[in-house]
Amino acid sequence: MKFLGALDDVSLGRTQRCNRRLTDPNRLQAIRDTGLMDTPREEAFDRLAHLAAELLHVPLTIISLVDANKQFFKADFGLPSPFSETRELPIDASLCRYTLEGESIISSNALADPFLKFHPSTGPWGIVAIIVLPLINPEGHVLGTFCCIEPKVREWTAQELKVMRELTASIMTEINLRNQITKLKTEQNLRDTFVAALTHDLRTPLTASKLSLQLLGRRHPDMPSVQTSVARVNQSLDRAERMIQNLLDASQIQAGKHVALKLSECDLHAITVQTLEELTAVYTDRFVLKAEGTFQLMADPIGLRRIVENLASNAAKYGAPGTPIEVVLGRSGAQVTLQVKNQGNPILGEDLKNIFEPFHRSRSATESAEKGWGLGLPLVRGFAEAHGGRASVTSSAEEGTCFTITLPLDARARAQTRLELLTSDRVAPASDVSVSTRE
Structure with a gap:
C-alpha cells in the first residue's frame, strides 16, 4: 500500500x-482454523x-481478524x-496488518508519530490516540488485533495498557478454547469411526468362524471329542465377541454417550445366579450369593x-486367591443394590479415584499376571448410569474391596428422559433405547 509520505528506515x-x-500460508491456515472469519457477531x-x-x-474498540485480503x-x-454494516476493510487500508510480526502499535498522538502520521487511514478514521495489540495464537501466528481509538491526544496510563493486555489475553483464551474443542470433536469422530470399522471388521471373521464351527458340530454329532472341541472354541469366540462389544461400548462412554439399553421385565436374582454359575466353571466355586x-x-x-x-x-482375578467372593443383593424402597466383595490387596490413592475411567488399570491389576484393557469397570458404571443408577467402590486392608451398584426398580423414567434429550439436542438417534414388556 502507498503511505502519504516517506517512512524512516525503522518504519x-x-x-x-x-x-x-x-x-x-501457516498463518492463514491458523485463521481458518478459528472458524471466525466472516461469521456473525x-x-x-x-x-x-x-x-x-x-x-x-x-x-471505539474493535476485535479484528487480518487475512491476506481484508481486515474482518x-x-x-x-x-x-x-463499516458497522460491512464489517470489513480492504487489506490495503488496514493499519492492523502492521502488527503481524507480533509488535503492538501504541501512540498518544498518531498525527505526530513518524509511522502513523503517513498511514492513509489515520485522518479519515479520526485516529489520534490508539492502542493496537496483536492476537497471537500458541504457535506464534498473529490472527488479528484488539484495538481502541481515541480521537484526541491522550497519554495512555500503565493501568490502561494492562487492562487492554488482559482483555486481549481473554480474547485469545476464548479463541484457543474453541480451537481445542474443535480438535477434540475431530479426534472423537476419528476414534468413533476407527472403533466402528475395527469392530465391524473383527466381527465378520468371527461370524464366519462360528458358522463353520456349527457345521462341524452337526457333521460329527456322535464324536464326543469333536463336540468338546466345538464347545471350547465356541466359548472362545463368544468371549471375543464380548470383548469387541466392550471396546465399542467403552468408546461410547469415553465420548460422553450412554450405552444402548433394551428394557424388559427381568429378575436380577435369576440373572445373577446364572452368571455366577457360568463363572464358577472358570474360577471354581468361590462365589457366595446372599439375597433376600x-x-x-x-x-x-x-x-x-x-x-x-x-x-x-x-x-476372582484380582482378589486374594482361594478366598470367598460375596455377592449380595438387597432392596430398599424403589431401589436395589448389588454388592461384590472380595479380600486381598486394597485399591488405594489415585487408583481408587480413577478406577471407573476407561482404559485405567490399578497398580495391582497392572502388576498381576492377569491381562486386561481396563474396560470392565467403565462399562459397569456406564450400564449403571444408563439405568439411572450409580456405581461406587470402597477398599481397605481390613474390610477388603466392595463394589456397590445401585439401580432403580424401573429404568423407564431414565430412558424417557434420555430420549427427550437426544431428540431435542440431536445428539444421537433415539433408537439407542428400546422398551419391551412381557405382561
Whole structure:
C-alpha cells in the first residue's frame, strides 16, 4: 500500500516484515482454523469489546481478524457506518496488518508519530490516540488485533495498557478454547469411526468362524471329542465377541454417550445366579450369593448380566486367591443394590479415584499376571448410569474391596428422559433405547 509520505528506515523495515507475514500460508491456515472469519457477531467477543470501551472510556474498540485480503471486524463498540454494516476493510487500508510480526502499535498522538502520521487511514478514521495489540495464537501466528481509538491526544496510563493486555489475553483464551474443542470433536469422530470399522471388521471373521464351527458340530454329532472341541472354541469366540462389544461400548462412554439399553421385565436374582454359575466353571466355586426378597426390575437383562460378570470376574482375578467372593443383593424402597466383595490387596490413592475411567488399570491389576484393557469397570458404571443408577467402590486392608451398584426398580423414567434429550439436542438417534414388556 502507498503511505502519504516517506517512512524512516525503522518504519519501512516494519512494513516489509509484516507484508511478508501477510500471505504466510501457516498463518492463514491458523485463521481458518478459528472458524471466525466472516461469521456473525457473538456475545462472547462483543462483551469484551464493550468492556474495553467502558473501562478505558474510549468511543471505539474493535476485535479484528487480518487475512491476506481484508481486515474482518469480529466485534466492536462504536464502529461507524458503513463499516458497522460491512464489517470489513480492504487489506490495503488496514493499519492492523502492521502488527503481524507480533509488535503492538501504541501512540498518544498518531498525527505526530513518524509511522502513523503517513498511514492513509489515520485522518479519515479520526485516529489520534490508539492502542493496537496483536492476537497471537500458541504457535506464534498473529490472527488479528484488539484495538481502541481515541480521537484526541491522550497519554495512555500503565493501568490502561494492562487492562487492554488482559482483555486481549481473554480474547485469545476464548479463541484457543474453541480451537481445542474443535480438535477434540475431530479426534472423537476419528476414534468413533476407527472403533466402528475395527469392530465391524473383527466381527465378520468371527461370524464366519462360528458358522463353520456349527457345521462341524452337526457333521460329527456322535464324536464326543469333536463336540468338546466345538464347545471350547465356541466359548472362545463368544468371549471375543464380548470383548469387541466392550471396546465399542467403552468408546461410547469415553465420548460422553450412554450405552444402548433394551428394557424388559427381568429378575436380577435369576440373572445373577446364572452368571455366577457360568463363572464358577472358570474360577471354581468361590462365589457366595446372599439375597433376600424379590428383585423384579424393568431393566436391560444383558446390561445387568455384564455388570455382574465384570464385577465377579474382577473379584476372582484380582482378589486374594482361594478366598470367598460375596455377592449380595438387597432392596430398599424403589431401589436395589448389588454388592461384590472380595479380600486381598486394597485399591488405594489415585487408583481408587480413577478406577471407573476407561482404559485405567490399578497398580495391582497392572502388576498381576492377569491381562486386561481396563474396560470392565467403565462399562459397569456406564450400564449403571444408563439405568439411572450409580456405581461406587470402597477398599481397605481390613474390610477388603466392595463394589456397590445401585439401580432403580424401573429404568423407564431414565430412558424417557434420555430420549427427550437426544431428540431435542440431536445428539444421537433415539433408537439407542428400546422398551419391551412381557405382561
